[in-house]
Amino acid sequence: MNALNSIPISYYLMFCSVLFCIGVTGVLIKRNALVILMSIELMINSINLLLAAFSAYSNDPAGQIFVFFIMVVAAAEVAIGLAIIVLIYKTTHSIDIDILNKLKW
């Protein structure tokens, strides 16, 4: 606990924000659906960490409980996501997101 407290909260904030931004950048620059999925996971995990930190600092369990919720939901989301990607691969034999632009304008 003390070890945790010895690091100021702002560090956590910085760190998580950086992680989050890395995730966002990954989503933006990658064209591969799987990689994008992973980047999104990265974003979510940075948030988890942030929440955990906050709850630790404010001695309030709610944050950490919320983290569990997020994990569950994220898992579900990933499951769906992978299913979708498989589906796409079946039809297009590729998981490049730019192939799919029938729907536009």
Place this chain on the structure above:
Amino acid sequence: MTILVALIPLLPLLGFIILGLGYRSIPKRVASILGPGTIMASFILSIIVLFNYLASPIPHPTFYHLAPWLSFSGFSVGFDFLIDPLSILMMLIITGVGFIIHVYSAGYMSHDEGFNRFFAYMNLFIFFMLILVMGANYAVMFIGWEGVGLCSYLLIGFWFKNQQFNNAAKKAFIMNRIGDLGFLMGMFLIFTTFRSFNYVNVFDQAKTMSPGSGTMIAITLLLFVGAVGKSAQIPLYTWLPDAMAGPTPVSALIHAATMVTAGVYMVARSSVLYVLAPETMDVIGVIALATMLLAAVIAIFQNDIKKVLAYSTISQLGYMFLALSVGAFTGAMFHLMTHAFFKALLFLGAGSVIHAMEGEQDIRKMGGLKNTLPRTYWTFLVGTLAIAGLPPFSGFFSKDEILAGVFSAGQSMWIIAVAVTLMTAFYMFRLLFLTFHGSYRGTGHPQSQLHESPSMMIIPLMILALLALAGGFLNIPELMGGKGILKEFLAPVFADAVKLNQAQHLLVPEKREWFNIVLVIFLVLLMAWMAYRKFGMQDAGSRKRETGNRNWDAGSRNVFIRWAENKFYVDELYDAVFVKPALKLSEGLHRFVEIRFIDRIVDGTGNTVIKFSSIIRYLQAGHVGVYMFFMIIGILLILFFNIIL
């Protein structure tokens, strides 16, 4: 009495309604009774009204309120009639002459299939004309004012198969409308100044106003614009000659005897206002002189029998306005009356000639008709002498009175007036001689086949001839030991005007007056003689050498004459200055302003949106990456503006 007075205009209206509704079913015989009958009836009624007026111990104008018309709080105009000497005189002229002409028409139009329609229109015209003169306020006068315009339109275009006639009719109506706008504005100004349209109220208040005030001048000028349109003065006179397209009785009734004199009546009616605006009087004088001169000149060079009479009408109307401008209101009315007689007579005579010649109107193709149409000839001669102003015919007295008035007002005007008198004499005698003297130059039928018109037409001629002969005695000037019955009769109407009249008139010694009279008579006779020398003995052979008079043919060497024959190209001028530009403008506005500008702006807005849409939709590129990119930009912007700033 009210009923009687109301009946005077209503009877002709009734006639119109009956003839109009049954214009197919009613047989001609009935129509030829009904048409003139109603007029006769209202003529008799008018006479009763006259005696009723004279009979009353102290003759006074009477005011009849028949029905409300436009009336609400603070504003009331009713169908009101005013019976005073002026309106009585006009009523008598209208119904009297009208009746005679109706009778004549019954003969003249007998072969026309539009017989009933014709009488319906004629009755309607009489109705409106009576409304015009009987009305007790300007609004009611305006009803008649526009109504007679309508009837003249209908009757000029009576033979509507012919588009030329229709054009003439349209021209007449539109030119009248131009005048009417002026009249309307005048009315509005009267209302805004005096808060009433009633003659009595208006004049009573006007009397208190100082002469020459701006409003007064404006009012009188605006009203006069109306008169100019209606009485065919410069610049709105060109419709009258074209109006001859109508049947000849129409020309006689509307375009000679009654309607065209409405302007004169209106000015005389508003004499109080006019004497309070000397400037306007001068304007009227100038226009009158110019008109009578121009018309007379043109008349000399016309070869259409009706056109000559038309221009002479214009110049005679000029006479009347001249009289008004010098304040000789009685003289104007007097001349109006006598002119009604002899001009109607002349037109009907011309009609009889045309009737005999089966529609031929070119006097160069006539001649020597006095043997074939003797009665027509004699009556026509009376008319000519009357208009030429030779004693003892009516024209002499009326013209003399006007000339006397003009002389006392100013020598220069007098000289022009006399000049016009002489021209009048000249072209009238030219007309007479070319038509009736010399030898027959007709192309259509040999002279032997020509026949005198039926008595149905001749009797009216004779009655009118009688009037033209005797009409003058109604108002023999004191100079000749007369009492001036008409003057006394009309005196109460013009009393105020005479009292208020500023223009100082120099006293003219009797000797001088006599001299003038004799001089004029002598010169007129001279003119007659000249005309006889020139046109009196044209024989058939001379048609080749000089059809009528060669040097007066179009394309002759003398520019002035060519211009005169072409009426100085005024019609062409108007056409070029007003008609054509208006049409061009209409085209241009529609094609360029309407379609290419206003509508294009409207459609443009719509098209711009669609264009914008066709561009903006490319934002929806279809690539997830792009969407994410835009969203991130959005997020960053929002955070930037809200957190950093």
Place this chain on the structure above:
Amino acid sequence: MLTLILIVLPLLAAIGLFFVKNERWARNLALAAALTEFGISIAALVQFFLYCHCQLLFRLDWLANYGISLKFGMDGLSMLMTLLTTFLVPIIIYTSFSQKIYRVSSFYSLIILMQAGLIGVFTSFDGMVFYIFWELTLIPAYFIAGYWGGENRIRITLKFFAYTFSGSLLMLVAIIFLYSHTPLPHSFDHIWLYANNLNPTEQLWVFLAFFIAFAIKVPIFPFHTWQPDTYVTAPYSGSMLLGGLMSKMGLFGLIRWMIPIVYPVLSRTDGLFIIIPLIGIVYASLIAIRQDELKRFVAYTSIAHLGLIAAGALTLNSQAMQGAMIQMVSHGINIVGLFIIIQYIEARTKTTSISELGGIALKAPRLAVFFMIILLGSVALPLTNGFVGEFLLLLGLFKYYWLYAAVAGLTIIFSAVYMLWMYQRVMLGNTNLVTENFTDLSWREMIPLAAIVVLVIWIGVAPGMFMHLAENGVGQIIGVIR
């Protein structure tokens, strides 16, 4: 109560008609409904005169917490307009019988629906309810013009709808804005709206919003370009509804809703806004001269006439307003008459191009007479309905500023020019191939024209009753302004 019946009856009739399958039934029912409506409006008129001109008021809360209430009533103006509507609609329906129409039931149910909307507009005394009915009339008009219309109707009617709808939206904003500036508790009741507390700039904006909305509807130059095309493409009944009644909605709004609310703008701008319709008068008259398509011709003439009415109303001068109200009635009657005649001509000659016609008067004297009388009405000859209104309008304008009257007075000359020339080319002259076997009017055809002509002359000769109604209407408005 009668007022409510006047609105509800046609609504029900319209719904009922929609389901009538049999064509003949649909026709007769529609006519019957319209005539009943006319009868009721006469009853309303009687009641109006009997009971001290009380506004036959009906009031019912609708959205109480938003200050909207169904408030209907009749003052002189509403009465005049209602009578005009209930008089014209039967005529329009009757004349449409001779037309070839498919989907009869929908056609007539739309016409009756439109009537309901019109009466709602003319009798509502609540700003929002007024707006609702205002829009309600637009839908039937759009469908009538679009579904039964002529060539490239789709583009034209969509333009018509979008244009007028945009104008109305402006008005909507203006009304709501007014509402938020009414004394507490806010309300759309006309008295509240009259008693608004806008500052001068807000007044100007509200004025502009209203003015544009109404100017588009009337239409007033330069917002008129939708109108000629629409008149041409719409079926005759549609053109009659548009020209005879819908245009009056705009003027009505001008008089009932715009002037009493934002009249200070008019006095402040010192007649600036009167110039716009004045330009319109001259402009439209000039254009009308050279139009060859009869409906288009009528469209332009009506722009000119309506411009005069608008100009007169904007002078805030009692005579002019009185004239405006009378002239609204007269114009409605005359333009419908003209459209009926054009319809008859087209039915016989299959053309509405002036240059192809001629000499009809020879073949059809009856038609010629009716045409001439209605024509005289619209050139404002004394003793016809046109004159009464135009006279008062010009007088009012003259009082306001003589030059305006002079310019507006040009219509007296112009109307003579274009009307007579048109008449000459259509009716007079000799017949040609198109018109040589032109049959005269049958009695059935004469009935509506006769009704119209009777009114033309009645209003012209004895306008007493109409004057009285208009006076009452003017009283309401002037009362507010003073």
Place this chain on the structure above:
Amino acid sequence: MNSIISLSVLGVLVLFLGILKKKTWLLPLILVGLLASLVMTVLHWNLNRSLFHNMLIIDNSGVAFSAVMIFSTFLIFMFAAQYYRKVVRPLDDIYAIMIFALVGAVLMSYFGNLIMLFLGIETLSIALYVLAGSHKEAITSNEATLKYFLLGSFLSGFLLFGIALIYGSSGSFDLYAIHTYVVEHIHPGLPPMFKAGLFLLIIGLAFKIAIAPFHFWAPDVYEGTPTLLTAFMATVVKTASVFAMYRFFSIAFFGIHGVWEMTIAILAGITIVIGNVTGIYQPNLKRMLAYSSISHSGYMMLAMVAFSGRTANALLFYAIAYSIATIAAFAILILVREARGNDYFGSFNGLSKNNRLEAFTLTVAMLSLTGIPPLAGFIGKYFLFAAAIEQGWLWLVIIAIAGSAVSVGYYFKPIISMYFREDQGILLKADWPFKIAILFLAILIILLGILPFLVSGLI
């Protein structure tokens, strides 16, 4: 609360029926179940209480909105039979997932705690990802689901980040707790971290509501998704998210309009412009409806911007008016697609000849969406405009009416095709419950326009 339970149970039941291969019982059961839970929801009226330490707050606005959503779902299910006529396999999975999505939506309308909000949103979204792709063999469907999934999870990341930041600064997920924090810190001013959280939260919801510039998914996904489910997306999802946002502004962020109103206003303006202007160019009705729904979310933001006691009412009415009109439009769309294979405006030509009822319904729906009185859509718009003008957002209202004027350009396309263009002579075949449903919708639209006080006075 009951409704949440009952709906969940219903979903499970549906799945069981699927296992038992009782295809024919499916829809009746669902409709009855939905009605039942609708009743249960309504029974919560005026019972204002919060459950599980403010995890769920049951108040009238929540009840009303969840009722609206359940009702919309009910209507959509009315058309399910017609839509899936040709499909032989039991559709229990799809129906069940729809119901679960509805549970998520209801959860969103009751949440009193950010955790509940998150759960609601995710339940809804994940279900929708599946539904969007439920047309497995159609590539457009695949594309739709992929786009929706990627963008959705991406944006929910931001939402979460926002939640985290708010939690970090306020130290709680509870709306009221956050409100107390806000009230304390309103002076001297909220810390940037909190503000950032607030806006990220708003953005997360804005994505679900499809507010520009977070609207890009809507047109593509709508077009690709099976029509029946598009209707669900366009109505239930939007309603739920809008209400969630409202709940934030009315409880957690109450009293700090100054912070967010201008942002929302600008977003609303952009949304209205983009939605309406782009809508004009669309060749087919489905995509056009997508843009229409975008523009309408813009209009709803008007009510947010002009936040007042009446906002909930205005939003509720607008949501209802919009939902029923949109559902009606989609219903006709289903028919036309079935009969003519596509939904380009051309395939509506002459519809009014043989299918008067269908044509009439679609016309009413379109007019209502345009905002023509006396239809529900107009009243809804009026409430929004009135609120906005009273709060002095004149420029925004001007943009809004300009948008409405433009919207005539596309809402009238189907009307013109159905009435003014010549017939193609194809007859639409609809079974009687379908006909009754659309007639009911048309009448409802008109009725709400004439008697708006039925709804407008509720909350």
